[in-house]
Amino acid sequence: MKKLIVIGLAAMASAMLAGTSLAQESYQFAVVPKAMNNPFFDLARDGCMARAAELGNVECIYIGPVEHEAATQAQIIEDLITQGVDGLAISVSDTAAATTVINRAVEAGIAVITFDSDAADSQRTAYVGTNNKEFGTALGELLLQVKPEGGTYGMISGGAAAPNLAERVDGVREALAGSEWTEVPGSPTFSNDDSALGLQQMGDLKTANPEIGAIVPVGGWPMFAPDGWRNFVDGFKADVDSKALALVVADTLPVQLELLKEGYAHGLVGQRPYEMGVVVMDTLLAIKNGETVEEIIYTGLDRVTAENVDEFLN
Incomplete structure (x- = not known):
């Protein structure tokens, strides 16, 4: 080229x-x-x-x-x-x-x-x-780094028809294929890039799957509402601190970097x-x-x- x-x-x-x-x-x-x-x-x-x-x-x-x-x-x-x-x-x-x-x-x-x-x-x-496929792969690889022992995981996406997000979802799945990680039914959910809905879906995934080992939003939407994100994590802080619930999230906006520094996530992959x-x-x-x-x-x-x-x- x-x-x-x-x-x-x-x-x-x-x-x-x-x-x-x-x-x-x-x-x-x-x-x-x-x-x-x-x-x-x-x-x-x-x-x-x-x-x-x-x-x-x-x-x-x-x-x-x-x-x-x-x-x-x-x-x-x-x-x-x-x-x-x-x-x-x-x-x-x-x-x-x-x-x-x-x-x-x-x-x-x-x-x-x-x-x-x-x-x-x-x-x-x-x-x-x-490169959105590479982006999804990086999210999956980071989850493997954070919690190599595996478990069940769920993803949160944005718009169901958005091609870039579909590529990220595929990338996460490919990175985790053959590992000890398995995806929960109903994943990914689709937040339409809405922070409030993304946060609700975080709770829905945890409620439907009490033993879920990781949640991976393929866009930063839930973290774009920092108070809501803190409230969610605080409800399961012991699990997050012990990595029983691993949180690996897309994007690295300043508010997300601050939340990571405060211990409200385990890793970010940023554009x-x-x-x-x-x-x-x-x-x-x-x-x-x-x-x-x-x-x-x-x-x-x-x-x-x-x-x-x-x-x-x-």
Whole structure:
């Protein structure tokens, strides 16, 4: 694959000093998350806004459904097509619905990429974000590290139609295949990226399976409500402290790192949403400049336990 090349401000300045005229067009790029009430996407927003300000000729428009609603996301994308934005970066809620509007946007001459969650069979040019199968595998491997003796486990997912989350679930299962871990019936549950519902499902899994040995949310939703998470863990604190109930959770938002440091989880596997926001701006600009970009651009993972959490908090 050819490497992504983005002309930075310093290169522009050097070229102008050398007498080269670089006409600079202005662009509007829209970043469309699955849900605007999800703090994970706040970090992607911050990255795209910061990078747009650095680039100078790019505006980052951050807009999406308030809650995880695939139909609403599709309608917002339709509206952006009508408005004639120059580029779209979409975290796909539902593959089928998103593929239809992505293809329509491409046919309208709009540069389209996905981030965080892909629609690989659409006409999008590139995907920026996490290798979600690897992400799920890392969660499973971290659970094996935390509690190698095994037991029963349950997972909490977000949207049932979200392709990235399905890949994470598959990754967890593959990592634990052949181990002493077995998945409880009814797993995964689907929280629709809602923190309150995710917390309720934590309790439901424990109630339905009193001897459950681990709960693995494949997104950080239950921990995004820290008081509720503390209340849940406090109800089973002796089990959590002894690792009779292991808690291995996706994402590494600051609030989650603090909860891990306080002993309210055993391990986190984190994505890099801020970097995603930066890279989507660079990628869309490169496409508009007629440059060739990599089709798949992974932004990496972080594995965090009590032993190294301070490195991520500082």
